[in-house]
Structure formats: structure tokens, C-alpha cells
Amino acid sequence: SQQGEEDPQALSIQEGENATMNCSYKTSINNLQWYRQNSGRGLVHLILIRSNEREKHSGRLRVTLDTSKKSSSLLITASRAADTASYFCATDAGSSNTGKLIFGQGTTLQVKP
Amino acid sequence: DGGITQSPKYLFRKEGQNVTLSCEQNLNHDAMYWYRQDPGQGLRLIYYSQIVNDFQKGDIAEGYSVSREKKESFPLTVTSAQKNPTAFYLCASSMRMRNQPQHFGDGTRLSIL
Numbered sequence: 001s002q003q004g005e006e007d008p009q010a011l012s013i014q015e016g017e018n019a020t021m022n023c024s025y026k027t028s029i030n031n032l033q034w035y036r037q038n039s040g041r042g043l044v045h046l047i048l049i050r051s052n053e054r055e056k057h058s059g060r061l062r063v064t065l066d067t068s069k070k071s072s073s074l075l076i077t078a079s080r081a082a083d084t085a086s087y088f089c090a091t092d093a094g095s096s097n098t099g100k101l102i103f104g105q106g107t108t109l110q111v112k113p
Numbered sequence: 114d115g116g117i118t119q120s121p122k123y124l125f126r127k128e129g130q131n132v133t134l135s136c137e138q139n140l141n142h143d144a145m146y147w148y149r150q151d152p153g154q155g156l157r158l159i160y161y162s163q164i165v166n167d168f169q170k171g172d173i174a175e176g177y178s179v180s181r182e183k184k185e186s187f188p189l190t191v192t193s194a195q196k197n198p199t200a201f202y203l204c205a206s207s208m209r210m211r212n213q214p215q216h217f218g219d220g221t222r223l224s225i226l
Contacts, residue, residue: 008163029157030211030212031211031212032215033215035217040220040222041219041220042117042119042203042205042217042220043156043203043205043215043217043219044217045214045215047214048214050212053187088155088156091186092212097164098144098161098163098169099144099146099161099207099209099210099211099215100146100158100161100171100215101158101215102154102158103148103156103157104155105153105154105155106154106155
């Protein structure tokens with residue numbers, strides 16, 4: 001079962017522009033995580049935001065979480081060609097200490113040099 | 114360096130054949146996971162294990178089997194009962210507590226001959 005719905009499915013921007021990706025989910029959560037996947041590779045963890053947090057920053061990444069709307073957004077500022085990848089949100093769906101995550105279908109980002 | 118190693122990178126299966134995908138981690142993580150990723154899709158959980166000698170089915174366990182005899186290792190067998198095994202298989206591990214990120218291997222791509 002898919003917990004997260006990501007929007008848009010694909011995004012193409014010029015280097016230097018900002019990229020915003022959105023994720024919506026259905027059930028209560030303890031945390032929401034964002035991952036990046038380069039083509040043909042495994043996922044790399046970017047950022048984790050807990051349900052009692054509203055915003056978190058890591059370098060050029062900014063994540064927001066609105067639990068009342070069951071949605072999150074990932075903003076990448078001043079994008080670079082190296083940011084070209086697929087980005088996935090994942091939630092723990094409130095599971096108690098199993099560590100299980102439910103992934104969205106991802107947003108494919110292309111950053112043109 | 115600590116990490117997760119998946120092997121082989123590419124695997125081909127003949128009709129009626131079982132194949133085993135290897136996953137080894139040296140991160141001292143208790144929890145390990147197997148996911149299946151189809152083209153353009155998110156990850157779906159096959160099996161997960163929170164501790165040695167114990168594992169649970171995920172959302173799409175039919176046609177797959179696992180074992181967890183050692184903390185470091187969590188091999189996945191794709192049996193002949195899995196009629197559509199062509200996919201990208203990802204292994205991950207995490208600490209066994211709430212609000213932890215998962216660490217991924219670089220995947221095994223399985224195809225049918």
C-alpha cells in the first residue's frame with residue numbers, strides 16, 4: 001500500500017532555480033523522511049522531520065511538515081546539475097518501533113546546466 | 114567504511130529457478146529490510162527483520178523467502194512461485210528504534226532469461 005502521494009511526478013528546471021516537491025500521506029505519523037535516488041543506485045537519506053516539528057533545514061534543503069493537512073514539502077534552493085535524481089518521501093505510518101517505512105512514488109527532478 | 118553491500122549487481126533467472134540475493138551490513142544495525150522497485154515506482158516492502166532469527170512479511174511477500182541467521186546478513190530468495198520477478202531489489206538497515214533513517218545498498222537488478 002502506498003502511503004505517500006508525491007507531486008509533481010516530474011520536474012525540470014534550470015540550474016540555479018529552486019525546486020519544490022510535495023508529499024501527501026493518509027495516516028498519522030511519528031516522522032516523515034525524504035530520500036534521494038540517483039539512477040540505478042540505492043536511496044540516500046536526506047532529512048527526517050518528526051511529527052512535532054514544522055520545519056527543518058539541512059544545507060540547501062528545507063523541509064516543512066503540516067500534520068493537519070497531512071502534507072510535507074521539500075525545497076532545494078539554488079539547484080545544481082548534480083541534484084538531478086528521484087526524490088521520495090517516506091512515512092512510518094505511526095508504526096510502533098518496527099522501523100517500517102511506506103514510500104511514495106517519487107518525483108523525478110532534472111536540473112539543466 | 115560502514116555500509117550495506119548487495120550482490121550481485123545484476124542477476125538473471127531462468128524459468129522455474131530459485132535465486133538468492135545477498136545483503137550484508139557492517140553498521141551494527143538490528144533491523145533489516147528488503148524492498149522491490151519497479152520502473153518509475155516507489156519502493157514496496159517484501160520482508161523485514163528486527164532481530165536475528167525473526168522476520169515478518171511486508172506488503173508483497175508472496176513468492177519470496179528470507180532468513181536472518183546472523184545480524185550482518187539478510188539474504189532474499191526469489192522463488193519460482195514469483196511469476197513476475199523482474200525488478201530492482203533494494204536492501205536497507207536501520208537502528209531498531211523510532212525515528213531512525215534507513216541506510217540502503219546499491220541494489221540488485223533481476224531479470225528473466
